[in-house]
Amino acid sequence: MDWQSSRRGFKAYLKLERSLSANTIEAYLHDVDKLWQFFMSKGEEKSPVKVTKTDLKDFLVWVNELGMIPPTQARVLSGLKSFFKFLVLENKMENDPSSLLESPKMTRKLPDTLNIVEINSIMDVIDLSKPEGQRNKAMLETLYGSGLRVSELTGLKISNLHLDIEFIKILGKGNKERLVPIGSEAIKFLRIYLNEVRIHVPVKPGKEDFVFLNRRGNPLSRIMVFLIIKDLAKAAGITKNISPHTFRHSFATHLIEGGADLRAVQEMLGHESITTTEIYTHLDRDYLRETIVHFHPRS
Template sequence: MEWQSTLKGFKSYLRLERSLSGNSVNAYIHDVEKLMQFFEYRTLSISPTKVTTEHLKDFIVWINELGMMATTQARVLSGLKAFYKYLLMEDLISSDPTFLIEGPRLARKLPDTLSIYDINNLIEAIDLSKPDGQRNKAMLETLYGSGLRVSELVNLKISDLYFDIEFLKIVGKGNKERLVPMSTEAIKLITIYREQIRSLISIQPGNENYLFLNRRGTKLSRVMVFMIIKALAEKIGLNKSISPHTFRHSFATHLIEGGADLRAVQEMLGHESITTTEIYTHLDRDYLRDTIIQFHPRA
């Protein structure tokens, strides 16, 4: 079986059965294409169904020699595992050649977080005399108050707002829906933004239901949200490398530090596995240790 026809089927599987986004699908395809490049480099004519564990071991040595970072190697291997899982499901192979392949060991990096003081300073630095100021304040309050991914924020729709019960309906990764609580402050700021700013914008067709719009009347891009946060950090002299995701990390960290149940935090973040959420318990332990050092008389 040829690589291109197999990749076409794999692409359809990722889109239709796993409901992955276009970017995620392209990343998986790119991972498999790396293996194809390896065989071309070695001038080996091997179909995808004839690949063995030994071939894959040689491939991992090759990408390591190319200087590929351990995190990138792990992602490529994850893509190949998904590809061969698909071939196994389709009965195109009888055994999975990736089964015995282990990825590089990765150091678990704790995410950067902001203190409540930093977040308050960032939000208070927004210039409300400008038309986009009220939007930005409502946007960052929602980003932090509900722990959203930036993609979830820019795709938030008016029809997803349930002010009567103080919840948002979020469509997360894999088109999975979840309900996330809203703060009363976010509700107040969104209401002001909609009534005083958004109502005056000439909205472009197809964007009527998106909550946060730019001056041209179309939904905000993820890059624009990043730029807004970066400009605010520079304005207050915050010497930290932050992004929209930093607000999400801070949301989770502050909940755990306050004693929130891990399962509840997992549900609000939309993590498929609680293992992903458990990283914030490590942050909490650091917080507890720092608290003891700072305040305990025998520390």
């Protein structure tokens, strides 16, 4: 039994036998799709009736490393439990591999995630009448719009901005380069900053190619980015423990919860997971761009 036929049968079961709403059915089908994407990322063409408890544990490790928060993991697992219960009821499987699988613990300490209202409130308190406000706006839109690490943000070069095709080149961990789509809001404010603000900054020799500069013409430090974000969060009345990584974590979470392909999110984040292989490190650029356009809240 392949994934497509089992998916169709599961959809009919949810609609006819469980009488679930269209939105709930769609959410359950997305959960099944995520599991299929996991196997595809490993290069395994495993039938759904051959899935084991170990496979499901590895899947949960994978989505956790991609940034899916425990409540969302628990909801996805609930959808998968319904899927495997259906396969057992249809006599396609003898044993349910999810029956003894525990939901992710909700009590462990994980990075806070900002919802889209909180993201907007932080953006809204930035004073755009000041040069540093224009810089900070471009900086946060880029951080959230492309899911960058803070070191990738501070090291971003003008020569690596390809705004005409809506991509930026990132030098990530281990000096590995990747192309990342960038959202329309980030592009707009980057252009304003570069064309109207940065040109008036006295750039220090050797630092001409860095995008984000302080008043003295040096690249912003990681600590400075951290302090800017802390101050903006405080001004927006947000009491969560906010850091630059919060925006990266929120980027991944919002895309995944919106239904984005996990392989595309993995590629954009530049993640190397023990449960993934090299075969999915080169996805089509148009595909990554479409993922941002369709699933990112600010695109």
